[in-house]
Amino acid sequence: MGGPVVFVVDCDAGSLRTLMADLARRFGNDFVIQGESSTAAAVAALRALAAQGEPVALLLIDDNAAEVLDEAHQLHPGAKRVLLVDRDYSSTSPAVQAMALGRADYHLVRPWADDEMMYRAMSDYLSSWTREQEPRFEMFRIVAANGDARLLQLRDVMTRFSMPFGVYDVDTDAGRRLLADAGLDSSQLPAVIRYDGQVTVDPSLPDLARAIGVNVRNDTDRCDVAIVGAGPAGLTAAVYAASEGLDTVLLEQRVSGGQAGTSPLIRNYPGFPHGISGGLLMERTCEQA
Template sequence: MGRPVLLAVDDDAPVLAAVERDLRDRYAEHYQVLTAPSGDQALDLLRRLRLREEPVALLLVDQRMPGMTGVELLSASRRLYPDARRVLLTAYADTDAAIRAINDAGVEHYLLKPWDPPEDRLYPVLDDLLETWRRPAPVANLRLIGDRWSAEAHELRQFLARNLVPYRWMDVEADGQARELLEFAGAGAGELPVVVLDDGEVLTTPDLHQLAARIGLHVRAERDAYDLVIAGAGPAGLAAAVYGASEGLATLLLECNAPGGQAGTTSRIENYLGFPVGLSGADLTLRAREQATRFGAEMLVPAEAVGLLRADPYSVLRLADGGEVSASALVIASGVTYRTLSVPGAAELSGRGVYYGAGRAEAADHAGGRVFVVGGGNSAGQAAVFLSAFAAEVTLLVRGPDLTSTMSRYLSDRIEASDRITVAPRTEVAGAVGTQRLEALRLRSGTEEREVPADAVFAFIGQAPRTGWLDGAVRRDARGFVLTGADLGASPPDWPLPVPPLPLETSVPRVFAAGDVRSGSVKRIATAVGEGAMAVSFAHERLAGR
């Protein structure tokens, strides 16, 4: 496999020459710079590159070309290179085309011509896009063998995918090689799932902690005590880790499953400041994780806090593996979980057609199928749009009369414009039907019930805080969310300091809460990031004795 390709396309010869010159000046050492004078020739070149299995990292395409516009070319290129970064070159008059490209062609950015000087207006954009593009991994030697409809296999697949661990999924029902490999591994059908590691070691029905340790994830703390411990690696926790580590605090970040939290499973975030064309939750998580690690933050995955003890002035966290870690300051950023469907059949089919979150593995498993999304908020809307790129039919089930009061306008507009998404108002799930996997849903509209065929259902129906581990440690509201600052009252009971709690500080000094887990928080990624950064500032204040 050769160097990744950067492909520039423009029918204006002087402009194409200028693009080629600027790309070669900056990127020729690590990338092949290729050009094409038209959309048709560019597509032909992409087909030949695909046949040769050459990686394409980025397409930089002019909008106004005869025969095939830039948007049309970028849309067509998605079938050949779905993971390539896409940039549209536009004039001021083509702003509408650029917006359409964002919505319809998977464009990551658009650039206005002319872009001089490239050091200011071209390279920073392309550097950022290329940094987040990843060369296709070679065929992974880590193999996961299991039944597609196994909840245990689904959990392992989700864990590996969300932690960006390359692996090869082998369905024992559909893949003869999987059955042959099981024989070599000395495992039987009743011992699934099985993981075959790079070195040939076989793990039979491993739990997440065992798997993480064997594939090289960091699962045990290097120290007994830290300046700052953060429980939860969603946007709030990652922001706290970045700011804490960058300011010199010995920082430990604990995550029970995978960095990113619920935001990490979001297919496309389009209202985050500074990213006008949006970005995926996985992309945002990758950037934040690398940033925190670069500043020296230590991250354990999976590492779940199961209890909190006080040894003034320190907090001691008990971990699920039996270990303990001490913190001079603690940030609770453990977030929330989606509530489960409390209807007959749903629990038994969890991970086998009933899902809470929509990742690429689940979407690919149900390509061409009939899927349902439950919920009327932004998470449900984003999932519906994402799944519509795979499923033949997506039905969004909402309890209200429409989406106007619960979903952002940009999302509801996209759902309305989609020919694959249908909104079913005043409809809820009354039951899940199936034996080995989900086969149908019972839907209720008013007093009427009906049964409809279903391949999968993805539920986004409210949130419950991950705060059970805080029982008896910090004060919470009636729903379990952590109380902070002024919400604790003017004179919190048993508050030991002569000054009141700081904003984001809990009923225990030096213990802060940030993000969705905090009572009264705004459930948005941007506010969670802001609170994570603020919590570190307040922690500094307390650690300084103020």
């Protein structure tokens, strides 16, 4: 096949053809668009894809075929599940029930006002799936001994800053090769090797922050506003203050994002109706700040 699959289940055959054609025009270069108009045919096709080892990125399922959700998740646990629902915001809405029970990740309300609204939502869903896949480019490579307590801290910092990284055990061929290329030996651990060859051995938090590109020194003598704590509230306050033309300094003892930065999915943050991961939210807010 030509790429990951976007699989559509719509009980209305005409609607299915139209939706698949729209998706193929916008996303056909990167994804294979498939679909079925019956639950039995959909399950059979999804089983065949699983047997062939074909990755399914997204399942777009009509609420009249919601019974497909559970088996689809068993066959393709990494796929994003989107329920197509009619405009209904009551507590009995199929979308509310499916998402509350963990059977669906998102919902898409139809009819949508224009195709761009649907495309924007689909782009968000597919981007979320793509980010969760193994990164092709590793900005940092960490070589550490199995069970090294420092490794947990290093992974946490990299994850919070949305840095693509890989971890290599020192006792593997890949780990030994990385150490040798960096001019290190197994006594110099954990080693953090940046994509450009910069090496830091057992880095402190400021050392690691500098390698990532974070400013760890205050380069201003005076400011209008000093904000202590770079969690969601502190970052938001920094954006507001700076947008009003105030010289703003944001201080954080450890890592931006606070507790929210470790959340895999935040559903109650304004402006993100389908939820957003804590790491991505902090990355966007830090960039804006």
